[in-house]
Amino acid sequence: MTKPYLSIQGIRKTFGKFVALTSIDIDIQKNEFICLLGPSGCGKTTLLRILAGLEQPTGGKILVNDRDITTLPPAKRNFGMMFQSYALFPNLTAGQNIAYGLQAKKMSKKEVDAKVREVLALIDLEHIRDKYPSQLSGGQQQRVALARAIALSPDFLLLDEPLSALDAKVRLKLRRELRSLHEKIGITTIMVTHDQDEALTMADRIVVMNNAEIVQVGTPQEIYEKPNSPFVADFVGAINFLEESVVSGSALGQDRLFAIRPENINLMEPPADYSLRAVVSDMEFRGSFYRVTMQLINQQKGLHPQLVTIDLPVSQTHRLGLRRDKQVAFELPLENLISFDQAAVAKKTGSD
Amino acid sequence: MSTRTVRQKMGRDEWLQRLLIACIVLVLFITVLMPLGDLFSKAFINETGEYIGLANFIKYFETPALVQSFVNTMYVSGVTTILSVTLAFLYAFALTRTNMRGKVFFRYVALLPLFAPTMMHGIALTYLFGNQGIITTGFFGVFPGFEVELYGPLGIILSELFYTFPQAYLILAVSLAFADYNLYEAAETMGASKLCKFLTVTLPNVKYGLVSAIFVCFTLSFTDFGAPKVVGGQFNVLATDIYKQVIGQQNTTMGATVGIILILPAILAFIVDRIVERKQNSSVNAKSTPYKIVPQRGRDNAFFVYCSLITATIFLMLITVILASLVKVWPYDLTMTVTHYDFSKVAGEGMQPFWNSVLVAFYSAVAGTVVTFINAYLIEKTRFMKGMRQVGYFLSILPLALPGLVIGLAYIFFFNHPDNPLNWMYGSIVILILANVIHFYAVPFISATTALKKLDKEFELASESMGVPFYVTFWRVTVPMSLPAILENAVYYFINSMVTISAVVFLYSADFKLASVSIVNMDDAGDVAPAAAMSVLIVLTNVLVRIIYEIGTKKLREKTGAWQKR
Numbered sequence: 001m002t003k004p005y006l007s008i009q010g011i012r013k014t015f016g017k018f019v020a021l022t023s024i025d026i027d028i029q030k031n032e033f034i035c036l037l038g039p040s041g042c043g044k045t046t047l048l049r050i051l052a053g054l055e056q057p058t059g060g061k062i063l064v065n066d067r068d069i070t071t072l073p074p075a076k077r078n079f080g081m082m083f084q085s086y087a088l089f090p091n092l093t094a095g096q097n098i099a100y101g102l103q104a105k106k107m108s109k110k111e112v113d114a115k116v117r118e119v120l121a122l123i124d125l126e127h128i129r130d131k132y133p134s135q136l137s138g139g140q141q142q143r144v145a146l147a148r149a150i151a152l153s154p155d156f157l158l159l160d161e162p163l164s165a166l167d168a169k170v171r172l173k174l175r176r177e178l179r180s181l182h183e184k185i186g187i188t189t190i191m192v193t194h195d196q197d198e199a200l201t202m203a204d205r206i207v208v209m210n211n212a213e214i215v216q217v218g219t220p221q222e223i224y225e226k227p228n229s230p231f232v233a234d235f236v237g238a239i240n241f242l243e244e245s246v247v248s249g250s251a252l253g254q255d256r257l258f259a260i261r262p263e264n265i266n267l268m269e270p271p272a273d274y275s276l277r278a279v280v281s282d283m284e285f286r287g288s289f290y291r292v293t294m295q296l297i298n299q300q301k302g303l304h305p306q307l308v309t310i311d312l313p314v315s316q317t318h319r320l321g322l323r324r325d326k327q328v329a330f331e332l333p334l335e336n337l338i339s340f341d342q343a344a345v346a347k348k349t350g351s352d
Numbered sequence: 353m354s355t356r357t358v359r360q361k362m363g364r365d366e367w368l369q370r371l372l373i374a375c376i377v378l379v380l381f382i383t384v385l386m387p388l389g390d391l392f393s394k395a396f397i398n399e400t401g402e403y404i405g406l407a408n409f410i411k412y413f414e415t416p417a418l419v420q421s422f423v424n425t426m427y428v429s430g431v432t433t434i435l436s437v438t439l440a441f442l443y444a445f446a447l448t449r450t451n452m453r454g455k456v457f458f459r460y461v462a463l464l465p466l467f468a469p470t471m472m473h474g475i476a477l478t479y480l481f482g483n484q485g486i487i488t489t490g491f492f493g494v495f496p497g498f499e500v501e502l503y504g505p506l507g508i509i510l511s512e513l514f515y516t517f518p519q520a521y522l523i524l525a526v527s528l529a530f531a532d533y534n535l536y537e538a539a540e541t542m543g544a545s546k547l548c549k550f551l552t553v554t555l556p557n558v559k560y561g562l563v564s565a566i567f568v569c570f571t572l573s574f575t576d577f578g579a580p581k582v583v584g585g586q587f588n589v590l591a592t593d594i595y596k597q598v599i600g601q602q603n604t605t606m607g608a609t610v611g612i613i614l615i616l617p618a619i620l621a622f623i624v625d626r627i628v629e630r631k632q633n634s635s636v637n638a639k640s641t642p643y644k645i646v647p648q649r650g651r652d653n654a655f656f657v658y659c660s661l662i663t664a665t666i667f668l669m670l671i672t673v674i675l676a677s678l679v680k681v682w683p684y685d686l687t688m689t690v691t692h693y694d695f696s697k698v699a700g701e702g703m704q705p706f707w708n709s710v711l712v713a714f715y716s717a718v719a720g721t722v723v724t725f726i727n728a729y730l731i732e733k734t735r736f737m738k739g740m741r742q743v744g745y746f747l748s749i750l751p752l753a754l755p756g757l758v759i760g761l762a763y764i765f766f767f768n769h770p771d772n773p774l775n776w777m778y779g780s781i782v783i784l785i786l787a788n789v790i791h792f793y794a795v796p797f798i799s800a801t802t803a804l805k806k807l808d809k810e811f812e813l814a815s816e817s818m819g820v821p822f823y824v825t826f827w828r829v830t831v832p833m834s835l836p837a838i839l840e841n842a843v844y845y846f847i848n849s850m851v852t853i854s855a856v857v858f859l860y861s862a863d864f865k866l867a868s869v870s871i872v873n874m875d876d877a878g879d880v881a882p883a884a885a886m887s888v889l890i891v892l893t894n895v896l897v898r899i900i901y902e903i904g905t906k907k908l909r910e911k912t913g914a915w916q917k918r
Binding site for chain 1: 358359360361362363365366735808810811813814815816817818819820821824825828829832833912914915
């Protein structure tokens with residue numbers, strides 16, 4: 001790996017006895033898009049505020065391009081930040097909002113004007129330059145806030161739950177726009193979110209946090225396919241944890257916890273002799289697929305306490321004529337099984 | 353690894369903010385806490401400066417005349433409170449919960465008494481019920497006369513009613529305006545009667561407002577000086593006692609003792625108000641639906657009649673005073689004249705006091721508004737020195753508990769002390785302005801804080817992240833966004849400074865009299881018509897200022913309203 005651009009080294013934060021962050025280390029490459037993902041109260045926002053200098057860490061260091069910025073006040077750090085509420089100044093037009101930070105930089109009026117024009121063009125909103133924030137839609141406000149943050153050509157960009165205030169539809173659209181904008185200007189970006197879909201679709205790498213510490217760092221694929229702990233598996237996507245008796249007998253390692261994603265379970269019609277059997281106990285229609293909950297049946301034909309959920313395309317569900325109380329057979333493909341050793345299981349498992 | 357917090361280098365912004373916060377806390381400490389401390393210590397020492405513990409209080413409660421005025425004050429305030437809160441509740445109910453006509457008109461008229469010094473209510477009553485009053489003489493002999501014993505408790509109570517009514521109305525109208533209609537619909541579905549709904553939904557919903565109104569009315573009438581001075585007669589109350597002790601007998605320690613007794617209900621009201629404030633915030637939430645007024649002929653008409661009666665009474669008082677100021681020799685020569693407005697031949701000493709008052713009110717408005725807003729900003733919107741800011745907040749709302757007389761008295765003791773480096777202020781216009789600013793400080797401070805709370809708290813962080821100094825954002829965003837609240841505060845300072853007597857009566861100098869002081873002096877000297885004329889001038893000035901404010905800020909308020917829409 002090349003030398004990191006932004007390096008967070010052993011950052012700790014305590015409020016009295018309460019530990020908000022326990023020794024956080026993250027190395028971020030130039031132009032990377034990083035998502036800090038975790039349940040509320042996990043410390044991700046505190047970390048972002050420490051990066052911005054709005055909060056002082058109890059210990060540790062932050063380096064940008066080998067420059068130690070840990071003790072610098074926010075104004076001296078050269079970052080851009082976009083807030084959950086956008087914090088656009090309501091009495092200034094979109095153009096004035098974007099020019100706000102530039103004017104403090106002793107740029108000439110002409111330079112400021114040119115920069116505002118350039119940034120507005122970048123977000124495709126040249127036509128709203130003279131409108132007040134209250135006259136803009138939520139999505140437009142969000143883009144203006146982003147434009148304001150990047151107008152100063154910051155070293156890195158901090159986004160604090162930037163999409164949480166928007167309607168679901170607009171949110172999906174802006175996810176793509178934010179991502180493509182990042183590809184255009186390639187600025188090192190750190191985004192805080194509690195929305196796993198947002199993190200999966202937008203990030204180059206995801207930092208999953210829980211209980212004041214980092215649980216796993218990896219690409220979205222790594223996080224989803226190879227979660228390093230039951231917490232990550234459960235927090236990102238849906239998962240079935242399997243009891244030991246379900247997987248015993250197969251030649252798998254002992255003392256490990258096994259799990260599988262609902263979409264990776266195969267229904268078998270007709271059943272094979274190694275199939276597991278179950279009874280459909282509930283079917284939840286999710287639009288493009290059914291999430292079917294099944295209760296296992298053991299060899300003695302009695303009900304087993306293990307519940308397994310499985311995602312099935314609607315067409316398949318109808319073809320099989322699935323309904324409540326129907327018996328089904330299925331297999332757990334070995335290559336899709338996820339397993340955790342005892343150390344990973346021991347990690348605190350807080351879930352939302 | 354070490355446990356010490358990483359120290360951020362202090363940026364220029366932080367350094368400046370810390371300095372400013374320290375400054376405001378220091379200034380508040382000097383202008384609020386130290387004079388008050390001086391007053392308290394005076395009550396516990398004798399004339400030669402020895403500590404005597406509670407001896408002054410014991411002496412006070414052993415002096416029958418003084419105890420009598422304590423009892424008198426309690427009686428007058430108690431009756432005023434019950435009547436005023438009841439009348440104001442019905443009035444506020446009519447304006448918020450019924451479908452009667454003329455609400456805008458009624459709302460403005462209810463606030464009219466706020467524009468007048470309390471002496472004016474007394475003067476109006478004199479012309480109505482006094483020996484030569486319109487009603488006493490049966491409209492100068494047209495109808496059979498009707499005599500009442502005005503000078504004494506009756507006169508004071510009636511005056512205080514006019515004084516406290518608008519205040520109680522304002523508090524109760526706010527309480528009654530916020531109601532969750534869902535509760536009424538729920539009660540309806542369970543078949544509750546109207547009375548039942550009133551007792552189980554309406555009253556519990558406004559109980560905090562009621563408590564607050566009761567304490568405010570009690571405190572206001574407990575500490576008022578103007579009305580008892582004019583219509584009190586031989587009926588002594590605490591406020592007039594202080595004045596007599598300090599100005600008449602030069603007995604400062606007894607004055608301080610009475611001052612402390614005067615402050616007690618105010619402190620109690622202050623504590624209750626803080627508790628109520630905290631509770632009231634939680635009663636209505638985002639899910640509540642606003643109250644829907646269902647028209648009801650009989651009820652609406654009844655309340656219309658009631659409100660008309662109240663406003664007629666308010667107008668009657670005002671018109672009486674205007675008449676009194678224009679009539680040549682009441683009641684013998686009823687020809688109209690403006691000679692009473694020439695104050696040069698009476699104890700009022702010409703027009704100068706009026707212009708002095710306008711000047712002091714203007715300066716108080718400017719200084720008060722600026723100081724209040726900057727303080728509210730520093731306390732509400734900065735992130736350093738939390739402890740200091742909390743002290744600042746406490747010192748800023750503490751003046752709510754300080755009656756004007758107590759501020760005036762504390763200021764004499766504190767600023768008149770020869771060793772005080774601020775001694776030069778004593779007797780100058782500066783101390784009058786300072787006393788006004790501190791006296792009326794809490795209410796504008798709270799409304800400025802409320803206005804600031806409505807602004808996104810991330811504005812400051814956003815500008816900090818862009819490297820823009822906080823004072824630029826203060827000037828370019830915070831002030832324009834809060835301009836309506838700022839101007840409202842300026843009007844509040846101006847109007848209150850015009851009508852106040854209590855604090856300034858101790859502080860004015862012989863060569864710089866104020867209009868309210870000259871009203872008292874002229875009334876004392878028997879020049880009641882010129883006193884009425886001066887009162888009319890004050891009311892007209894205040895009404896004029898208010899109208900200019902309303903017209904001048906209409907556009908502005910529309911604009912900021914549009915900004916705040918989301």
